[in-house]
Amino acid sequence: MARKWRPKSFSDMVGQEHIAKTLQNAIEGDRLHRAFLFTGTRGVGKTTSARILARTLNCKGGDPLHPCGECDSCKDIDGGNPMDVLEIDAASNTGVDNIRDVLERVQYPPVIGKYKVFIIDEVHMLSTGAFNALLKTLEEPPEHVIFIFATTEVNKVPQTILSRVQRFDFKRLTMDQIRGRLRFICEQEGINATDEALDIFAEKADGSMRDGLTYFDQAYAFTGNDMTADAVRSILGIPPVELFFALVNAIENHDLKGVFKMVDDACTRGIEFTPLLDGFGKFIRNLLYTRINAFSADDLSITEELYSKFKNTALSLSNGDILRISKMLIDLQAQLRYSTNPRLMVETTFARMAWLDRLTDLRKALAAINDPKSASDEALKKKVAEVEQVLDSSAEDESPFANIPGDSAGTYSRYEIASAWPTLCAGFANDGDLMFSAALAGSTLETGDTHENPFPIALTYVGETENNASWNYQQFMEHPEFLERLQTILEDKLQTKISLKVKTRAFTEAEKQIEAVRRMTPYEQDLQKEPALAKLQQIFAAELVYSVQMKKNVAPVGDIIDPNNDN
Numbered sequence: 001m002a003r004k005w006r007p008k009s010f011s012d013m014v015g016q017e018h019i020a021k022t023l024q025n026a027i028e029g030d031r032l033h034r035a036f037l038f039t040g041t042r043g044v045g046k047t048t049s050a051r052i053l054a055r056t057l058n059c060k061g062g063d064p065l066h067p068c069g070e071c072d073s074c075k076d077i078d079g080g081n082p083m084d085v086l087e088i089d090a091a092s093n094t095g096v097d098n099i100r101d102v103l104e105r106v107q108y109p110p111v112i113g114k115y116k117v118f119i120i121d122e123v124h125m126l127s128t129g130a131f132n133a134l135l136k137t138l139e140e141p142p143e144h145v146i147f148i149f150a151t152t153e154v155n156k157v158p159q160t161i162l163s164r165v166q167r168f169d170f171k172r173l174t175m176d177q178i179r180g181r182l183r184f185i186c187e188q189e190g191i192n193a194t195d196e197a198l199d200i201f202a203e204k205a206d207g208s209m210r211d212g213l214t215y216f217d218q219a220y221a222f223t224g225n226d227m228t229a230d231a232v233r234s235i236l237g238i239p240p241v242e243l244f245f246a247l248v249n250a251i252e253n254h255d256l257k258g259v260f261k262m263v264d265d266a267c268t269r270g271i272e273f274t275p276l277l278d279g280f281g282k283f284i285r286n287l288l289y290t291r292i293n294a295f296s297a298d299d300l301s302i303t304e305e306l307y308s309k310f311k312n313t314a315l316s317l318s319n320g321d322i323l324r325i326s327k328m329l330i331d332l333q334a335q336l337r338y339s340t341n342p343r344l345m346v347e348t349t350f351a352r353m354a355w356l357d358r359l360t361d362l363r364k365a366l367a368a369i370n371d372p373k374s375a376s377d378e379a380l381k382k383k384v385a386e387v388e389q390v391l392d393s394s395a396e397d398e399s400p401f402a403n404i405p406g407d408s409a410g411t412y413s414r415y416e417i418a419s420a421w422p423t424l425c426a427g428f429a430n431d432g433d434l435m436f437s438a439a440l441a442g443s444t445l446e447t448g449d450t451h452e453n454p455f456p457i458a459l460t461y462v463g464e465t466e467n468n469a470s471w472n473y474q475q476f477m478e479h480p481e482f483l484e485r486l487q488t489i490l491e492d493k494l495q496t497k498i499s500l501k502v503k504t505r506a507f508t509e510a511e512k513q514i515e516a517v518r519r520m521t522p523y524e525q526d527l528q529k530e531p532a533l534a535k536l537q538q539i540f541a542a543e544l545v546y547s548v549q550m551k552k553n554v555a556p557v558g559d560i561i562d563p564n565n566d567n
C-alpha cells in the first residue's frame with residue numbers, strides 16, 4: 001500500500017502544502033532555482049517530494065503542475081530506473097570519488113526530459129572533499145541540471161552549500177494528517193478500518209507518514225479488509241487500555257495477584273516491555289489530564305465513554321498516588337534496559353506500586369519535624385494531630401484542584417520561612433494542587449537581609465551545575481502565574497511585602513559532601529567498605545536491605561562450615 005499510494009504529484013502531498021505551493025509558483029513563474037535543500041525528520045516526504053519535483057519538471061504533458069503519467073518521461077521515471085533522474089544515497093557514498101563520479105555525468109544533457117535531476121539523500125554525510133567537489137559544480141551549474149539535496153541534519157551541511165541552495169523545511173505530520181491519508185487509502189482500496197484503528201497508526205507513526213504507512217501495511221497483511229483496533233493493537237504489540245485499567249485497579253486494591261496477572265496477560269499477547277511501559281506512561285498522563293479537567297475527550301483523542309472511565313479512575317486515586325506511580329514508572333523505564341531479567345523487574349516494580357500505602361504521606365510527616373513551628377510542645381501536638389488527620393482523611397475524595405493551599409501552619413517570621421518551606425510545599429501537594437506542587441518539588445527558599453523591605457526571597461533550585469534547567473525550574477519559566485501565586489502565598493504567610501525571584505545555582509562544596517552522604521544509606525556505606533558484600537550483590541543482583549558487623553573468626557551459632565576441614 002505504501003508503495004502503491006506514494007504521492008505522484010504535489011496535490012497528493014499531505015502536510016507539506018507550504019512547500020508544494022512555493023515550488024508550484026516557481027515552476028509556473030519560470031523562476032526555478034538550480035539547487036534545492038529539503039530538510040526535516042525522517043519519513044516526512046523529502047525524497048518523495050524530490051521525485052515529484054523531478055517528475056513534474058520533466059513531464060511533457062500539457063499541465064505544468066500535474067505530471068501526466070503518460071508521456072515518455074513519466075513512464076521512464078515510473079519504470080523505476082530513470083535515465084534523467086539520478087538518486088544517490090550519501091550515507092553509503094560519502095567519498096570524494098563517489099561525488100566525482102556523479103559530477104562527471106552533469107555535463108551530459110538529459111536523454112528524455114528537459115532536465116537532468118540529481119537527488120542526493122542524506123547529503124550531510126558527504127566528506128569535506130566531496131562537498132568541495134560539489135561546490136564547484138554548484139557555483140556554475142549547466143542549464144539542464146537540477147540538484148535536490150535531502151537531509152535530516154541540516155546543521156551538518158556546510159554554510160558554503162547552504163548559501164547556494166533554496167531551502168525547504170519539511171514539517172512533522174500531525175495525527176490528523178496521517179489519519180486522513182490512511183482514511184483516503186482505505187476508501188480507495190475498500191478497506192473497512194475503524195477510526196480507532198487508524199488512530200493507533202497515526203499515534204505510533206509519531207509524525208512520520210512513512211512509518212504510519214509501514215505500520216498500516218504490516219497490519220493489513222494480517223487483517224485484510226476488516227481492520228479493527230483490537231487486531232491492529234495485537235499485530236503491532238500495543239497494549240490495550242483495558243490492561244492498564246486492570247493494573248491500576250490492582251494497584252489501588254493492593255492486589256498483587258492482579259498485578260502479576262496483568263503482566264502475564266501482556267506477555268501472552270506478545271507485548272514487549274518497552275511499549276507496555278510507554279503505554280502505561282500515556283495512560284497515567286491521561287489520568288492526570290482528566291483529573292485536572294484541563295483537556296476534553298477530543299483533545300486527548302479518546303471517546304467520551306473512555307474519558308469518563310479515566311475520570312472515575314483518576315478520582316479514586318490521590319494526587320500523591322499518581323505522582324508516586326509515575327515516579328516509579330520513570331525510574332523503571334530508565335533501569336529496564338540494563339536489566340538481565342526485565343520481566344522480574346517490571347513485576348516487582350508494579351508490586352511495589354501495589355504495596356504503596358496510600359494513606360501515608362511521609363513527606364508531610366517529615367516536613368512537620370523540620371518545621372520551626374514544631375518547636376513548642378503545643379505546636380508539636382497540633383502537628384501530630386494534623387499528620388494523623390491527613391493519614392485518616394486522604395482515603396476520602398478530596399477536591400482534586402483546590403486553589404488556596406491549606407493555612408494550617410499559620411504565619412511565619414522572616415527567620416522561620418526558609419525552614420518552614422518543606423511544610424508549605426507538602427501542604428500544596430496535599431491540597432491537591434498538582435502542577436504547582438510538582439514544580440516546587442526539590443526547591444529551597446533562600447532569604448536575603450531580613451531587615452530589607454521588601455524582604456528578598458529566592459526560590460532556588462540547586463543542582464550539579466549552575467545551569468541546571470530542571471523540569472521544575474522550567475515550569476516557573478513557562479508559568480509566570482506560578483511565581484505571582486507563590487508571591488501571594490508567601491506574603492500571606494509572612495504578613496509583609498516580599499521581592500521574589502527564581503534562580504538556579506550549583507551545590508557548594510559543603511552541600512556536595514552532605515548530598516553524597518545523604519544519598520548513601522548505612523548499608524550502602526557497608527557495601528563500600530566490604531568488597532565481599534559488593535560481590536554478592538553483583539552475583540545475585542541483590543538489594544542490600546540489612547547488614548550487621550560480626551567479630552572476625554567467630555562463627556554464628558548454628559551450622560558451621562569449618563574452613564580447615566576439606567570435607
Ligand SMILES: [Zn+2]
Pocket residue numbers: 058059060061067068069070071072073074075
Ligand atoms: Zn508526463
